[in-house]
Amino acid sequence: MVNKAAAENNSIKKDIKSIIRFIYIKNVPSYANSFFFLIGVYLLEIFGIIGITGMIMLVFGPYWWDLTPLGTFVRSIHMWAAEAFVTLMFLHLFVNFSTSAFKKKKLMWMIGSMMLFLALFEFAFGVGFGGSLFAQANQQAGADLWNGMGLGYWINPMNSGAVMGWHVAIIPMLLILLMGTHYLIARKKGLNTPYRKDVPYTMVAADHGAMYKTMLYVLIVIMVFAILFRAPYVPPLTISQAAQSQPGAIALTFLAEFNYSSQTATYMDTIDPYNFNTRSVYVTIPYDKYLNLTHSVNAEESFLSENSTQQNLTMSQAASYFTNNGTISNGMNSTNPLIRLASSLTYMAQSGVYEPVLQSEVASGANTTYATRFLDDAGALWGTADKYGLGTAQYGMLEVGPSPWYLQYWLLPYNLMENATAGIPWWSDLENGLIATFGFALLLFLPYIPGLRDIPDKLGMYKIFWKTKK
Numbered sequence: 001m002v003n004k005a006a007a008e009n010n011s012i013k014k015d016i017k018s019i020i021r022f023i024y025i026k027n028v029p030s031y032a033n034s035f036f037f038l039i040g041v042y043l044l045e046i047f048g049i050i051g052i053t054g055m056i057m058l059v060f061g062p063y064w065w066d067l068t069p070l071g072t073f074v075r076s077i078h079m080w081a082a083e084a085f086v087t088l089m090f091l092h093l094f095v096n097f098s099t100s101a102f103k104k105k106k107l108m109w110m111i112g113s114m115m116l117f118l119a120l121f122e123f124a125f126g127v128g129f130g131g132s133l134f135a136q137a138n139q140q141a142g143a144d145l146w147n148g149m150g151l152g153y154w155i156n157p158m159n160s161g162a163v164m165g166w167h168v169a170i171i172p173m174l175l176i177l178l179m180g181t182h183y184l185i186a187r188k189k190g191l192n193t194p195y196r197k198d199v200p201y202t203m204v205a206a207d208h209g210a211m212y213k214t215m216l217y218v219l220i221v222i223m224v225f226a227i228l229f230r231a232p233y234v235p236p237l238t239i240s241q242a243a244q245s246q247p248g249a250i251a252l253t254f255l256a257e258f259n260y261s262s263q264t265a266t267y268m269d270t271i272d273p274y275n276f277n278t279r280s281v282y283v284t285i286p287y288d289k290y291l292n293l294t295h296s297v298n299a300e301e302s303f304l305s306e307n308s309t310q311q312n313l314t315m316s317q318a319a320s321y322f323t324n325n326g327t328i329s330n331g332m333n334s335t336n337p338l339i340r341l342a343s344s345l346t347y348m349a350q351s352g353v354y355e356p357v358l359q360s361e362v363a364s365g366a367n368t369t370y371a372t373r374f375l376d377d378a379g380a381l382w383g384t385a386d387k388y389g390l391g392t393a394q395y396g397m398l399e400v401g402p403s404p405w406y407l408q409y410w411l412l413p414y415n416l417m418e419n420a421t422a423g424i425p426w427w428s429d430l431e432n433g434l435i436a437t438f439g440f441a442l443l444l445f446l447p448y449i450p451g452l453r454d455i456p457d458k459l460g461m462y463k464i465f466w467k468t469k470k
Helices: 002-023 039-060 062-067 069-098 106-128 133-148 160-189 208-228 239-245 247-258 278-294 299-304 308-323 337-350 354-360 369-377 380-387 409-420 429-444 452-458
Strands: 027-029 203-205
Touching (some): 039 062, 039 069, 039 160, 039 208, 062 069, 069 106, 069 208, 106 160, 133 369, 239 247, 239 354, 239 369, 239 380, 278 337, 409 429
């Protein structure tokens, strides 16, 4: 029995070794044992770290990863691994661009470009999935981007249930498929040899020992960052908090939702993804719940029974009342039905009852579109985010927290474009999205674009990584 067990163990070891031999690239150009030409391997390592920490977080849930010391540490590893993944992807792109690797392997370049594109969206969905104030800000900023590109109906970052599907399943599966294909092509054809005849090289054995040491260093760096710079967590803003700190602004928002003048009611960015009736969602349904609890006189019915002239006067008086700091307690006893209506709903919000009622109107509790849009309409979301340095919706995109966690440097060109065009009346997220899409198309089809594909060679960028013959 002992001999049989030992034989089985040896068989398993042989199988593992044969798999490793199959995976290994044995011979490489002499310059390829350096860090810059092994970035693809480190990306595979980091992808594994992201996957493992992500699965652990899913097992224990948001409370664990946001509020417990061990959970916060695991979340920090996950965050810094994601940062390292995107950073090394850009560095990998730069190396291959500088050495014109796309001239010999066009398909590999295109697959790599698609992986970069998917990785950026994976990062964005991950930030919006965090359940914090920063997640709320990124959800709203991301929604404007998707809506501007006409995709808001299919991709709504404020629906955490859908975002979870994109972040945990759909994009990772696509990345695994593309990474596997990318690697198999590299293994079959080998690493690129120089396209220039004046670059000397010899074929040498791949230094797997040095590669493993660097993989260990990469892991250590991620762990050190996770220890020194824990991923920040600030609880999400609630309608109750906003109503307590800014009751007048919330009351005015109820009036705007009621007369269809709010940002949500008038939202027209390429398509209209918020096609729900704001009066019904934010006022009528919650107010009916309030009436059932308090048995008060129905102020909404009183207003609707007035003629149009009187309604305009009533609305004007109500807006003036809250603009001039009229109190909620006095407003609940006002003879003006809209003052009474907005005050009652604001009191309901302050008591913490309103938001659960609002959420009950949504089929999925993970979809916070109604609540997030209301906070945005009230100016409370970005007013609070500003305190943490997130700035405008554009500068808040993909920021995981306040300084020094502003780590969306790869979006800097897009963010600058968003702010530079903010004052142009006819310019919207659609135009910015189209420019970004065009830029990605240039990257994707670079190997086939005359002139553009010769830029790195003409600039001599290959000298950064290759030595030429003297």
